[in-house]
Amino acid sequence: SQKETWWKETVVYQLYPRSFQDSNGDGVGDLRGITSRLDYLKSLGVGTIWLNPIYASPNDDNGYDISDYRQIMPEFGTMEDFDALLKGMHQRGLKLVMDLVVNHSSDEHEWFKQARSSRTNPYRNYYHWWPAEKGKPTPRWSFFDVNSDAWKYDSLTNSYYLHYFSRKQPDLNWENPKLRQEVYSMMRFWLDKGIDGFRLDAFQFASKDTTFPPLPAGYEKNIIKYYGHGPHLHDYLQEMNREVLSKYNVMTVAEGAGSGPTDAMLFVDPARKELNMAYHFEGVDLGNGPKLYQLAEFKRIYTRWDSAFAEKGWLSIFLGNHDQPRMTSKFGDDRPAFRAASSKLLTTFIMTMRGTPYYYNGDELGMTNIRFTDINDYRDVATRNEYQRLKNQGGDLRAFLTLAQRTARDNGRTPFQWNAAANAGFTTGTPWLQVNPNYQQVNEAAEDKDPNSVLNYFRKATATRRQHKVLVYGQYQLVDEANPHIYAYTRTQGTEKVLVALNFSSEPRNWPMPTGMQTSGQPWLNNYPTFTAGAGNTLALQPWQAVVVPLQ
Numbered sequence: 001s002q003k004e005t006w007w008k009e010t011v012v013y014q015l016y017p018r019s020f021q022d023s024n025g026d027g028v029g030d031l032r033g034i035t036s037r038l039d040y041l042k043s044l045g046v047g048t049i050w051l052n053p054i055y056a057s058p059n060d061d062n063g064y065d066i067s068d069y070r071q072i073m074p075e076f077g078t079m080e081d082f083d084a085l086l087k088g089m090h091q092r093g094l095k096l097v098m099d100l101v102v103n104h105s106s107d108e109h110e111w112f113k114q115a116r117s118s119r120t121n122p123y124r125n126y127y128h129w130w131p132a133e134k135g136k137p138t139p140r141w142s143f144f145d146v147n148s149d150a151w152k153y154d155s156l157t158n159s160y161y162l163h164y165f166s167r168k169q170p171d172l173n174w175e176n177p178k179l180r181q182e183v184y185s186m187m188r189f190w191l192d193k194g195i196d197g198f199r200l201d202a203f204q205f206a207s208k209d210t211t212f213p214p215l216p217a218g219y220e221k222n223i224i225k226y227y228g229h230g231p232h233l234h235d236y237l238q239e240m241n242r243e244v245l246s247k248y249n250v251m252t253v254a255e256g257a258g259s260g261p262t263d264a265m266l267f268v269d270p271a272r273k274e275l276n277m278a279y280h281f282e283g284v285d286l287g288n289g290p291k292l293y294q295l296a297e298f299k300r301i302y303t304r305w306d307s308a309f310a311e312k313g314w315l316s317i318f319l320g321n322h323d324q325p326r327m328t329s330k331f332g333d334d335r336p337a338f339r340a341a342s343s344k345l346l347t348t349f350i351m352t353m354r355g356t357p358y359y360y361n362g363d364e365l366g367m368t369n370i371r372f373t374d375i376n377d378y379r380d381v382a383t384r385n386e387y388q389r390l391k392n393q394g395g396d397l398r399a400f401l402t403l404a405q406r407t408a409r410d411n412g413r414t415p416f417q418w419n420a421a422a423n424a425g426f427t428t429g430t431p432w433l434q435v436n437p438n439y440q441q442v443n444e445a446a447e448d449k450d451p452n453s454v455l456n457y458f459r460k461a462t463a464t465r466r467q468h469k470v471l472v473y474g475q476y477q478l479v480d481e482a483n484p485h486i487y488a489y490t491r492t493q494g495t496e497k498v499l500v501a502l503n504f505s506s507e508p509r510n511w512p513m514p515t516g517m518q519t520s521g522q523p524w525l526n527n528y529p530t531f532t533a534g535a536g537n538t539l540a541l542q543p544w545q546a547v548v549v550p551l552q
């Protein structure tokens with residue numbers, strides 16, 4: 001059974017610095033802004049804060065294109081601001097996890113400037129090059145490129161360089177031991193400051209077969225299969241663990257971990273000494289295409305992943321992040337009548353599954369998609385370049401914009417809604433991305449005062465998880481698998497057993513509990529004032545009602 005450790009019991013709160021709190025009126029969130037909100041973060045009952053990248057960056061991809069790994073982005077502040085933030089967190093017993101973005105750097109990083117300057121430059125092999133005299137490179141698909149082409153021709157040395165993400169994000173060459181040592185030394189720099197861990201961005205793509213063999217037609221439809229798990233990926237992770245991670249008491253998490261649970265286990269099986277936990281995209285990717293998500297599929301996915309990690313290895317549980325639309329808009333119902341209840345239900349799910357909860361800032365207020373109608377309102381390189389690509393090809397731009405209202409990443413990146421004042425109290429200037437107009441109703445100041453708010457429910461949920469270790473470690477068992485509207489499961493540890501019943505629909509539903517199942521006492525969590533275990537052992541669940549109740 002699972003060994004107990006702090007990073008399994010903590011709740012991770014993901015903080016998107018650009019959108020959290022602006023302290024100087026330039027419209028961009030910053031480190032001093034975060035520091036001014038530390039008491040708020042503490043009040044949530046979370047244990048760990050994960051910051052999206054705050055390093056020097058030209059911001060082609062909001063900090064995921066790093067030009068200096070040892071400097072703070074000037075827009076976000078200074079190294080002194082960072083040290084003060086870290087100190088303030090540690091004083092409050094909060095841990096700090098940083099993003100480690102080393103599949104690629106910025107094209108404005110000194111390494112890349114050197115590398116592109118001549119074929120014999122000592123930094124040349126920090127990146128992947130294809131000399132043009134060999135002809136066109138074998139095709140590689142790019143996530144963010146306007147032509148979807150991951151090879152960019154660079155006339156300076158008459159060569160192409162590889163970029164799986166945007167042109168301004170050249171892929172680093174992990175096959176080069178010098179590059180690896182530079183990364184390890186940079187990791188020590190931050191760890192020696194006392195940070196508590198790293199989230200490894202897109203690292204599953206780091207190792208490449210540098211002969212670049214041709215890939216079958218249509219391979220980009222299954223990109224993880226072809227880009228994930230390069231030949232030496234796990235050698236590098238084991239080396240990183242040996243040389244760096246094993247020397248510190250920190251947590252690590254892989255963003256993306258291969259094509260399924262078997263691949264993912266390779267990252268997190270403790271015997272392999274690589275990383276602590278991983279997150280998969282199968283759950284959050286539901287509903288990101290033209291098709292809406294189905295609860296049956298959602299249940300199947302989370303159940304399958306749970307069972308693969310029952311004895312060893314560990315997962316993260318999340319329904320939103322900065323790459324996703326708002327969880328309440330996607331998995332709940334964000335119309336005013338159901339917004340709060342469905343947000344609370346999704347929070348209940350995240351806090352009662354086995355795996356470390358990763359909770360995205362703003363979800364504790366029940367923030368929703370902004371649904372821009374104009375491409376010019378978007379800031380995200382992914383959305384803007386995909387639009388441009390379609391435009392160049394004469395594609396259906398209206399259909400694209402409609403889908404983007406449901407799926408675009410900027411839906412999850414709008415400024416944090418602090419209060420009902422101008423710009424939701426995020427900035428006194430012009431926000432870098434528009435504030436969701438619903439901030440008049442949905443904001444921290446109003447919700448803090450309301451005992452029944454989404455915010456106060458989140459606080460209750462973190463407290464409940466802290467009090468009851470069965471919610472962290474207990475065995476998970478799906479109940480009533482076939483029910484298309486109710487997601488019900490039990491968690492069991494020793495003699496303690498608890499039922500989680502979630503009505504994933506905007507209708508009231510009577511749910512007959514399985515024979516033999518008996519509730520015992522008051523619910524630990526309930527997002528409605530009452531809870532009825534009616535005649536014939538039936539739970540009468542209101543729209544989006546969530547209850548967590550002990551069983552006999």
Ligand code: TEU
Nearest residue numbers: 061064101143165201202256322323382
């Ligand atoms: O995302 C990695 C990743 O796999 C993305 O392709 C993700 O699926 C995509 O953003 C969905 O649109 C990470 C970061 O989380 C993301 O913000 C960065 O843009 C990306 O790496 C490049 O660093």
Ligand code: CA
Nearest residue numbers: 022024028030
């Ligand atoms: Ca600012």
